Amino acid sequence: MLKLKGCVIENGKFSLRADFAVETGASVAIIGPSGAGKSTLLEAIAGFRDLKQGKIFWDGDLISNRAPGKRPLAMLFQDGNLFPHLTVEQNIALGLRPNGRLTVDERSQVQTALDRVALPGLGDRKPAELSGGQQSRVALARVLVQRRQMLLLDEPFAALGPALKAEMLDLVAGLLAETGTTLLMVSHDPQDARRITGQTVLVSNEQAHPPAPTRDLLDNPPPSLRDYLG
Amino acid sequence: MAGRAQPVSPWPGVGAAALVAALILGTLAAVALRADTAGGLGPADWAALRFTLVQAVLSALLSVGLAIPVARALARRRFSGRSALIALLGAPFILPVIVAILGLLQVFGRAGWISDFLGLFGLPPLRIYGLHGVVLAHVFFNLPLATRLILQAWQEIPAERFRLAAQLGCDGFAMFRLIELPMLRRILPSVLAVIFAICLTSFAVALTLGGGPRATTLELAIYQSFTYDFDLGRAALLSAVQLALTAAAAMAALKFSRGDGFGAGLDRAIQRWDGGAPAIDACWIGLAAAFLLLPLAAVAISGLSGLLEMPALVFRAAVISVLVATASTIVLLMLALPMAMAVATGRHGIVELSGILGLAASPLVIGTGLFILIRPIANPVTLALPVTALVNAVMALPFALRILVPAARDVVARHGRLALSLDMDKKTFFSRVLLPRMRPQIRFATGLSAALSMGDLGVIALFADPQIATLPLQIYRLMGAYQMQAAAGAALLLLLLSMGAFWLLDRGGRLHAET
The missing domain is CATH 3.40.50.300 (P-loop containing nucleotide triphosphate hydrolases)
Structure with missing residues (x-):
C-alpha cells in the first residue's frame, strides 16, 4: 500500500497538500x-x-528519504524515456542492470520482454529508427524487466x-x-x-x-x- | 533545487574551477605584490596604455563597421560556395597569428604584392609596420568574427517579419529601419566589446607589426621589460595596469553578451523580397573573401617553396608544438568537462567566476605572475613548455566552456531523471550517457583547444631560452633573422598542423559518428 502522510510539496509559487493511501x-x-x-x-x-513536510510509505517502509x-517504482515521463544513442536491447537492459553487463539469463529476460510488447527482432535498432508507438513499447518492456x-x-x-x-x-x-x-x-x-x-x-x-x-x-x-x- | 539528487557529481568541476581561480588569482597576486609602484607610470608606459586603447578602439570600429555590409550581403544572397565562405569566416579563430602575419606581409608589406603593383606606376611601397599594420591584422582576425556574430543575429530575425514587411510594401531602406536597425542596435555593443577586449590582449600582432615608442602595446611593453631589461617590477606594474584594463573590458563584454556564440544554422539564407542591388552585395562579399583568402594563399604559395629550405630546428620545434598542444588539450578537457558538468547540475557560481577570470587575464600577465612565483623554487626557463601548455589550456577554457556547458546542461536535463529512476550510478551515467551524447561538442572543444595551443605565440616568448622553441616562436625567430623563405615554409607547416589538428579532432570523428 502506498501512503502519503501529511505531505506538502512546493513547486515555485504553489504548494500541494496530499494525504491519502x-x-x-x-x-x-x-x-x-x-x-x-x-x-x-x-x-x-x-x-x-523534495517534500516540504510529510512522509511517503510503501507497505509500511518509509521511502520518501530514498x-x-x-x-x-518505475516511472515513464512525457518524453525522453529512452536513451537515443543506445539500442533497444541496451535500453531495456538498463532496467535490469543500470551499471553493468547482463548475464545470459538476463539477456533472455530482455528478449522475453521484447516478445511481450510485440517487438521481437527489433533489439538492435536505435530509438530513432522506431515509430512513436514502438518507442513506447520499448519503454514498457523496460518497465517490465524492472519488476517494480x-x-x-x-x-x-x-x-x-x-x-x-x-x-x-x-x-x-x-x-x-x-x-x-x-x-x-x-x-x-x-x-x-x-x-x-x-x-x-x-x-x-x-x-x-x-x-x-x-x-x-x-x-x-x-x-x-x-x-x-x- | 537544493538537496535534489543529480546524475552527475558537481564536486570535481567545482574543484577544477577553484584550481583555475587559484592559479589566476595567485599569479595576479604575485604580480600585484611585485609591482614596482615607486616610480609610477613613466611617459613610455602612458604611451603604451594610450596606444593599446587607440588600436583596440580603431580595430573594433573598423571590424564591426566593415562586417555590417558583409553580413547583410551574406544574409540576403544565396550563391554556391556561400556555406563554404561562412565556414571560412570561422577559420581565423584557429589560424595561428604568426601565419596570418606572414600572409599579410606578403600581400600588404613593403615587398608585398600590392607594393609591387604600386611600383609599376612609380608609386612608393606600402608601409605596414606601426599603428595601421596592427589595426590591419586585427581587422583581418576580427572582421570574420564580427561578420559571423552579426550574421547570426540577422538569421535569427524570424522570416515572418520580412514577409510581413514585404506585404506592407516596405522597400529596402524602410525594411532596414523597421527590422534590421533595431537588431543591430541590440547586437552591436556586445560585438564591439568582444572585439575591443580581444584586441587589448593580442600580443603576437603587436610583437611583429608594432614596436618602437609609437606602436607599443601594454602586452608588448611587459614582454620588453622582461626580455630586454629584465625589470620584473616594471613588468609587474604594467601587468597590473593591463589587468585592470582587460578586466573592465571583459566585464563590459559579458554585460553586453547574449550568452551565445558559435551559432548553428548559419548556412540558412532567409528569403527576402526587398531586392536591393545584387552588385553591391557581391562587391562586399568579394572584397571580404579576397581580404581573407589572399594572405592565406600567399602563405601557401611562398611556403611551398620554403618547405625545402627549412632548417632542422623547424622540425624540432614542430614536434615540441605538437607535444605542447597535446598536453594543453588534455589539461583543458580535465578542467572543462567537470566544470561543464558542475554548471549542468546548477552550481554555476565558482565556475562562472573562473570563466570570467580566464577572459580577463591575459597570457602575458599570467606568464609574468608564474615567472615570479616559480623563480624562487626553480629556473622558470626549464619549465617553459609545461607552463605554456597550462596557460594555453586556461586561455582556451572560456571558449571550451561555452561549447560544453549548453550540451552538458541539455544532457542532464533530458536524461538525468531517467538515469536516476533507473538507479544508474554517476560513473555509468558519465561513461554511457554523458560522454556519448556530448561527443560532438567535446570533439569541437578539443579541436579548438589543440589548434589554439598549436598556434599560440604568447607566454612561450617570455619563458623560452634560445635552445627551445615552439613552432610559432621559431617562425618569429626566423623572421627576425630575415630568413623569410624558411619562415614561410615553417608557417605553412604550422598552418597544416593547426588546421589538421582541428580537423582530426573535430571533423575526423564525425566520419563514423553515431547520430
Missing part, C-alpha cells in the same frame, strides 16, 4: 486542471521533488494518436494484471481514466484529494472538476 494493485488516475500539480505529485512520489532509483511494485505514468503516450494511445493503455492494463503492479497515471483525458483505472485522485485547489471511484467522480463531478471537464 492507494491499495496495492489498484489503478489510479490523477486528473485535474492543468497547472494544478498532477505532475508535481508524481515527481514527489518518484523522488524528483533516492529516486531506490524506490519501489509501482508504475507511475506522467502522460508518456500524450504524443500518440488516439487509437495508438488506447492500444498502449490496453497493453499497460494487461501488463499490470499479470504482475499485480500498482498504477498511478496522470491524465488529461477522462476517457483514459475510465478506460483502465478504477479510482481517480483529483488534484485541484492546491490539494490532491483521496482516490474516489473513477465512474462516480466523472459522472458526478465536484465544481472544480466540472469547470475543467466543461
Whole structure:
C-alpha cells in the first residue's frame, strides 16, 4: 500500500497538500486542471521533488528519504524515456542492470520482454529508427524487466494518436494484471481514466484529494472538476 | 533545487574551477605584490596604455563597421560556395597569428604584392609596420568574427517579419529601419566589446607589426621589460595596469553578451523580397573573401617553396608544438568537462567566476605572475613548455566552456531523471550517457583547444631560452633573422598542423559518428 502522510510539496509559487493511501494493485488516475500539480505529485512520489513536510510509505517502509532509483517504482515521463544513442536491447537492459553487463539469463529476460510488447527482432535498432508507438513499447518492456511494485505514468503516450494511445493503455492494463503492479497515471483525458483505472485522485485547489471511484467522480463531478471537464 | 539528487557529481568541476581561480588569482597576486609602484607610470608606459586603447578602439570600429555590409550581403544572397565562405569566416579563430602575419606581409608589406603593383606606376611601397599594420591584422582576425556574430543575429530575425514587411510594401531602406536597425542596435555593443577586449590582449600582432615608442602595446611593453631589461617590477606594474584594463573590458563584454556564440544554422539564407542591388552585395562579399583568402594563399604559395629550405630546428620545434598542444588539450578537457558538468547540475557560481577570470587575464600577465612565483623554487626557463601548455589550456577554457556547458546542461536535463529512476550510478551515467551524447561538442572543444595551443605565440616568448622553441616562436625567430623563405615554409607547416589538428579532432570523428 502506498501512503502519503501529511505531505506538502512546493513547486515555485504553489504548494500541494496530499494525504491519502492507494491499495496495492489498484489503478489510479490523477486528473485535474492543468497547472494544478498532477505532475508535481508524481515527481514527489518518484523522488524528483523534495517534500516540504510529510512522509511517503510503501507497505509500511518509509521511502520518501530514498533516492529516486531506490524506490519501489518505475516511472515513464512525457518524453525522453529512452536513451537515443543506445539500442533497444541496451535500453531495456538498463532496467535490469543500470551499471553493468547482463548475464545470459538476463539477456533472455530482455528478449522475453521484447516478445511481450510485440517487438521481437527489433533489439538492435536505435530509438530513432522506431515509430512513436514502438518507442513506447520499448519503454514498457523496460518497465517490465524492472519488476517494480509501482508504475507511475506522467502522460508518456500524450504524443500518440488516439487509437495508438488506447492500444498502449490496453497493453499497460494487461501488463499490470499479470504482475499485480500498482498504477498511478496522470491524465488529461477522462476517457483514459475510465478506460483502465478504477479510482481517480483529483488534484485541484492546491490539494490532491483521496482516490474516489473513477465512474462516480466523472459522472458526478465536484465544481472544480466540472469547470475543467466543461 | 537544493538537496535534489543529480546524475552527475558537481564536486570535481567545482574543484577544477577553484584550481583555475587559484592559479589566476595567485599569479595576479604575485604580480600585484611585485609591482614596482615607486616610480609610477613613466611617459613610455602612458604611451603604451594610450596606444593599446587607440588600436583596440580603431580595430573594433573598423571590424564591426566593415562586417555590417558583409553580413547583410551574406544574409540576403544565396550563391554556391556561400556555406563554404561562412565556414571560412570561422577559420581565423584557429589560424595561428604568426601565419596570418606572414600572409599579410606578403600581400600588404613593403615587398608585398600590392607594393609591387604600386611600383609599376612609380608609386612608393606600402608601409605596414606601426599603428595601421596592427589595426590591419586585427581587422583581418576580427572582421570574420564580427561578420559571423552579426550574421547570426540577422538569421535569427524570424522570416515572418520580412514577409510581413514585404506585404506592407516596405522597400529596402524602410525594411532596414523597421527590422534590421533595431537588431543591430541590440547586437552591436556586445560585438564591439568582444572585439575591443580581444584586441587589448593580442600580443603576437603587436610583437611583429608594432614596436618602437609609437606602436607599443601594454602586452608588448611587459614582454620588453622582461626580455630586454629584465625589470620584473616594471613588468609587474604594467601587468597590473593591463589587468585592470582587460578586466573592465571583459566585464563590459559579458554585460553586453547574449550568452551565445558559435551559432548553428548559419548556412540558412532567409528569403527576402526587398531586392536591393545584387552588385553591391557581391562587391562586399568579394572584397571580404579576397581580404581573407589572399594572405592565406600567399602563405601557401611562398611556403611551398620554403618547405625545402627549412632548417632542422623547424622540425624540432614542430614536434615540441605538437607535444605542447597535446598536453594543453588534455589539461583543458580535465578542467572543462567537470566544470561543464558542475554548471549542468546548477552550481554555476565558482565556475562562472573562473570563466570570467580566464577572459580577463591575459597570457602575458599570467606568464609574468608564474615567472615570479616559480623563480624562487626553480629556473622558470626549464619549465617553459609545461607552463605554456597550462596557460594555453586556461586561455582556451572560456571558449571550451561555452561549447560544453549548453550540451552538458541539455544532457542532464533530458536524461538525468531517467538515469536516476533507473538507479544508474554517476560513473555509468558519465561513461554511457554523458560522454556519448556530448561527443560532438567535446570533439569541437578539443579541436579548438589543440589548434589554439598549436598556434599560440604568447607566454612561450617570455619563458623560452634560445635552445627551445615552439613552432610559432621559431617562425618569429626566423623572421627576425630575415630568413623569410624558411619562415614561410615553417608557417605553412604550422598552418597544416593547426588546421589538421582541428580537423582530426573535430571533423575526423564525425566520419563514423553515431547520430
